[in-house]
Amino acid sequence: MANPRVIVLGGGLAGAASALWLARRGCRVTVVEREPRLGVHASGRGAGLIRQVLADPVLAALTRRGAQLLATPPGGLAALYAVTGSVLLASGDEVAPYRAAVASANAAGLACEVVDPADAALCGLVPQAGSIAIHTPSDGLATPAEVLQRIGDAAAAAGAELVLDAEARLEVAGEGLAVRAGGRLRAADWVVNAAGAWAADLVAAAGGASLPLVNYRRHLVSAPLTDAPSSWVWDVSRGVYVRPHPGGVMLCACDQTQRPAEDAEVDPAELARLRGVLRDVAPGYAELPHTEAWAGLRGFVPDGRFVVGADPQWPRLVWATALGGHGLTSCLAVGELAAGAVFGEPTPAELSPARYPAVEVRP
Ligand SMILES: Cc1cc2nc3c(=O)[nH]c(=O)nc-3n(C[C@H](O)[C@H](O)[C@H](O)COP(=O)(O)OP(=O)(O)OC[C@H]3O[C@@H](n4cnc5c(N)ncnc54)[C@H](O)[C@@H]3O)c2cc1C
Structure with a gap:
């Protein structure tokens, strides 16, 4: 037609x-x-992380293609994200699937590597014993x-x-x-x-x-910081990420509460939980005042x-x-x-x- x-x-x-x-x-x-x-x-309402290494190979292929298209978009658009590189931290049960994810990303042509956390820019996250770090130079940041x-x-x-x-x-x-x-x-x-x-x-x-579509709410906060990192880091095992944000940092404790389809609102209990998680994973951020807090729904089958x-x-x-x-x-x-x-x-x-x-x- x-x-x-x-x-x-x-x-x-x-x-x-x-x-x-x-x-x-x-x-x-x-x-x-x-x-x-x-x-x-x-x-x-998203965090704006452009991330290409995922444990699920089907989704990883889509994020690689997606990042490629954001870098060189159709329709005469200039690049839609800034390449900053990224670091994923994985520990415990997540180490093997993430090593496999790196191997399969490399086989698909994506440059990324497993490095010692001591040699990675962890942007204030404290790695657990036995963690691996994955560095992906072509990941980056955008404003959604x-x-x-x-x-x-x-x-x-x-x-x-x-x-x-x-x-x-x-x-x-x-x-x-x-x-x-x-x-x-x-x-x-x-x-x-x-x-x-x-x-x-x-x-x-x-x-x-x-479809069996279920929506999970997730919170993000921004906080002031003079010496903010220039790229993002995500601990996938403990569920924390940090990225630079105008005037400071954006922080997330990867909460996921099932909610109906709605205009997601902030739950103060989740902001308290975020501080608790940060005390363990990234203590330097735990007591920062929150400039802004917001929540959004992520849909899954x-x-x-x-x-x-x-x-x-x-x-x-x-x-x-x-x-x-x-x-x-x-x-x-x-x-x-x-x-x-x-x-x-x-x-x-x-x-x-x-x-x-x-x-x-x-x-
Ligand atoms: C807190 C958070 C952090 C995230 N961080 C990242 C990240 O760092 N990197 C990343 O890649 N992704 C991230 N995401 C995921 C990403 O934001 C979502 O996957 C994506 O925005 C989903 O887009 P969508 O168009 O499907 O949904 P939506 O943006 O929700 O768009 C659906 C639209 O449909 C409209 N609509 C619904 N019903 C009707 C109707 N009956 N008539 C007309 N319009 C209707 C709604 O108003 C809405 O505007 C994050 C998401 C959240 C919530």
Whole structure:
């Protein structure tokens, strides 16, 4: 079909990146976003780490491709992240899978290596005995809201229409799908579901099969520091990361509390927990005042992998969701796959929504 009409549900990183690829491939694209601006939810609330070494090989391939695309984006965009390098710390049971992750990343052409923590820039984290450090020179940092805005602008420049402040409802219209938004029913040749935490509910409300999507809240804080590090470090075993942030540092204790799809709010108990964790892992940061604290939802399905590809029941519906904690790094890779699905190109079976049997349809 020449120039198919595609409606993208949700203007987060997944939706904006899908829209950019689709518009560049000649689709007539409309992105419908419920909020009055982009990045109100997960995509505007992330930590901005560009991370390519992951224990899961399927996700690692997506983050490598995503980082490559952020470095040299489509649509004439300048690089979307600053290369700073990164260090992961792993200990205990995580050592073997992370050594394997380094070997598989190297085999895929990514330069990264296991080094002695004593020789790594740990940015104030104190390693546990027996830890390994993994240095990835091409990892880096970005400002998520800026990345989203720039991808959204590039999609608009490529012809995508952005409809803000419009709650979308998916409807089945004869053989096809339509989207009701902003008081209009819009027919679509294809619909891309990039509605983040709300993606499963949106399809279930239309009578489709829902996905077992679960949303976990995570907190971040910023704190003032004159001598802030220049790159990021993540202890994956104890669940702490630190990155530079304007005026100081950004800190996270990797909390994950299951929540409904909602506008995530800060829970003071989690900020107290963060201080407790930092006293063990990075004592120099534990007592810093918090300049700002915020929380966001990260969406997962049970195997922890993204959901990208055509819906088994409604093949004109393409999912681009459940990007968990790596949606910034991988958004352009996800958008590339979602756009490919609209053109009938195969998406990896490991990401397909068909890997989950239809679950109970919620009212
Ligand atoms: C605290 C935190 C830290 C993170 N840190 C990193 C990191 O360092 N590196 C990294 O790579 N990733 C990180 N992530 C992950 C990344 O931010 C997410 O994976 C990504 O933002 C998900 O994008 P999305 O477009 O799927 O979801 P969202 O950004 O939530 O976008 C979905 C959009 O759909 C809209 N929507 C929903 N329902 C409707 C409807 N019915 N009609 C219209 N619009 C609708 C919503 O308003 C929303 O704007 C982090 C996430 C969090 C929460």
